[in-house]
Amino acid sequence: MDVLSDVVAELRIGAPHSSRTERRAPWDDRFPPTAAVGFHLVLRGGCRLTAAGQPPLRLGAGDVVLLPRGAAHSIGDHTVGAPTVLLCGAYRFDRSRRHPLLTELPEVLHLAAGPRRPAALDTALDLLTRELDTDPDSGAVGPLLEILLLFMLRAWYDGRDRDTGWGAALRDPDLGTALRAIHRDPAHPWTVQSLGDRAHMSRSSFAQRFTETLGVAPQTYLTRWRMTVAARRLRDTDDTLRVIAESVGYTSEYAFAKAFKREFGVAPGRYRHTATAAAPGYLATGSTAE
Incomplete structure (x- = not known):
């Protein structure tokens, strides 16, 4: 994928x-x-x-x-x-x-x-x-x-031919390699250095280019993606918080819960309780006015 x-x-x-x-x-x-x-x-x-x-x-x-x-x-x-x-x-x-x-x-x-x-x-x-x-x-x-x-x-x-943005990072051979690594294995203990190695760039050059292109630092993007994956699993599975935390790279439930609340404003358990697979509907045919 x-x-x-x-x-x-x-x-x-x-x-x-x-x-x-x-x-x-x-x-x-x-x-x-x-x-x-x-x-x-x-x-x-x-x-x-x-x-x-x-x-x-x-x-x-x-x-x-x-x-x-x-x-x-x-x-x-x-x-x-x-x-x-x-x-x-x-x-x-x-x-x-x-x-x-x-x-x-x-x-x-x-x-x-x-x-x-x-x-x-x-x-x-x-x-x-x-x-x-x-x-x-x-x-x-x-x-x-x-x-x-x-x-x-x-x-x-x-x-698109822009030099910045997520789409630009996808098209960039070096940054794209780092993004694929993050998405393929969010549980891996990625560091700016290890991601830079994947992109065949020095740590400082990678961090600067990543931040200038995507508008966020590599570790910020990594954390947000981990929380995105965790949120989907909280909503769609019955996995325990420990299992979910480990699946996105956290060995401590406390550290995971703290990061999740910082991202979503609520604790993981509360998110799971209130989340629903239903979203506001879309009026597929509209209202006709002649």
Whole structure:
């Protein structure tokens, strides 16, 4: 598993949900703000998406839009013609766990159909479209939506040319090696020196480059990732605190609990008690106003 898919797997809650709809002009579906990550896939036809503070987007067949922070928006069309067929829905993420994936993405992530789009994303969209045309209630739709999310995120990160940020670190051959080491084995007693060795850099050079690129020091990122993994296990498993603590590199339950509370503001036991796999829902079809 690569770092991106690893992060998505740890932060995701439950399965995605979606709704296939057909609209004839004039139509206007409005979506309130939500904690979920919304998406729209235009299967046929075209429409316009308008989100607060963002320029309107004209969407055509094959276009896909992701709204990482669940921004309020509307989607509709007033041009009389062939109907528009959409797949709209949401992915749920645990936003109590801090990670650049949840903060670095734009309000509206638009991946337009065309030759510049990655072939892997087009393949995923084609498979999903064929499955929906064959059987909208197929059990394969959910797994295909999971794959679609990963390919959308990869397409966006691969298309970036910034020198800073989590995505830039992923693309950096040296920093990427260190990130993979952290994600592959969070329980390992990593130090700045050992991570620098993995990146084939001196301790000081590695620490400076890591901090300048990601905006946090290596040990800070390591601790946050360990707490992210621990939070998911507290929510999704019955493992004891000792087992969870050891799985993320703590030999002392007390030290683990202290680090966890510093990150989340509550003790691990309290977090487990209040955490739930359910998140605020996402209105998949919106409210139509003609």
